[in-house]
Amino acid sequence: MRAFWKGACALALAAMGVGMAHAAKPAPSAWDQDRVLGRGVNIIGYDPLWKDFRQGHFKTYHFFKIRQAGFTTVRIVLQSFEHMDKHNQLPQKWIDTLDWAVNGATHAGLNVIVDEHDYNLCSENPDACHDKLIAFWRQVGHHLRKRNSNVMFELLNEPHGPLDAAKWNATLRELIPIVRRDNPTRTLVIGPTQWNSLHQIDTLELPENDRHIIVTFHYYDPMRFTHQGASWVPAFANVSGVTCCTAEERAKIDSDFDQVSAWSKAHDRPILLGEFGAREGGDMASRVAWTSAVARSAERHEFAWTYWQFDGDFIVWDMKKDDWVRPILGALIPGKG
Structure with missing residues (x-):
């Protein structure tokens, strides 16, 4: 009997050790997260579903179509400010729609970037934006705090204009700690000013000890x-x-991405190419050539990417035909066109 209890205690201690080791499993690094993001697409930023879910163009099955085509990530484009009340509170029906989108994507096996996309108001009037942006991330950051690590937060799309480098960095110094209260190790996506310009990437001032950040x-x-x-x-x-695209134009893409890659290595920050696309005004052959050149160059430089966008304009999915725009899909995911 004594031998039995000795063995049982040993097994219990071993189980506790495994449980503690599991509980103490470190959060994935930003570099690991960037590799997980892979190839993605921007979705539902201008879809009527945010105002009336019944009128939505995007349906749950589209998440599975995106995954089956070979994409691994969706960037959910959120224009939340117009839905806030006078106290900057988001209505429950808007939160419910966000949950539907996150659930639909993750159930389909996709990673999610939750992107606050009210860049025009924030850039035209940073002071008017400030309280709304803080309120958004207090609410959404808290609401999504228990989500798995494959749900990531992009703090603001394309700051520009009066929201210059100095003001954007000051905003980040306030905003990042607010998000970190409920999400201490969640991967954040942050880009520079002037429309997330690669030429402004060196102006970013990020907390040196916070390594759970992907730069976009x-x-x-x-x-x-x-x-x-x-x-x-x-x-x-x-x-x-x-x-x-001429050989010179392709070389310019590579050269621009070389510049980003050099910064990435110097600062030990992984990179997401968060938007790229050529709208329907151009001829299809040229659009395919450009899209393929950008996507392949990003991959050679080990950048994750999310194409702009699923539907609306710059489209890779034709809602009227309920099918892929095959030439663009093939440029993004070779062999799928």
């Missing part, structure tokens, strides 16, 4: 090609017929 940048160069005919960009609204 966006890439649409040359804009005259990628944004030709875009009504919201006056300089290119009447531009048409611009083609791509």
Whole structure:
């Protein structure tokens, strides 16, 4: 009997040790998370479902279509400010829709980047943005605090204009600790000012001891090609017929990404190419060539990427046909076109 209890105690202690080891398992590093993100796509930023879920274009099955095509991540684009009440509180129905999106993505086997996308208000009037941005992350950060590590937070899309490097860094010094209260090791995605420009990446001031951060940048160069005919960009609204991609243009993409890669290595920060795309104003052959060149260069440089965007414009999914835009899909995921 004494031998039995001695053995039982040993087994119990061993089990406790395994349990403690499991509980103490370290959070994945930002570098590991970046590799997990892989190839992704931006979704539902302009979908009616945020105002009336019944009117939504995006359905639950689209998450599975995205995963089956070979994507591993969705960046959920959130324009939350217009839904807040006078106290900057988000309504329960909006939270429910966010939960539907996160659940749908994770159940389909996708990683999630929760992206606060009210960049225009925040950039045009940083003071008016401040309280709303803080309120958003207090609420959403707390609400999602128990989610697995494959749910990541992007603090703000494309700061620019008056929200310059000095103001953006000051905002981050306040915002990051607020998010960290409920999410001490969750991976954050943070980009530089001037529309997440790669040329501003060296202006970022991130907490040196916080290594759970992925740095993001966006890439649409040359804009005259990628944004030709875009009504919201006056300089290119009447531009048409611009083609791509010459050997020199491809080399420029590689050169730009070399610059980002050098910064990444110097600062030990992994990189996400959070947006890239060429809108429908260009001819399909050129759009395919550019999209493929950017995606492959990002992969050679070991950047995760998320294409802009699933539907709306710059599309990879045609809602009317309920099917992939095959040439663009093939440029993103070789063999899937």
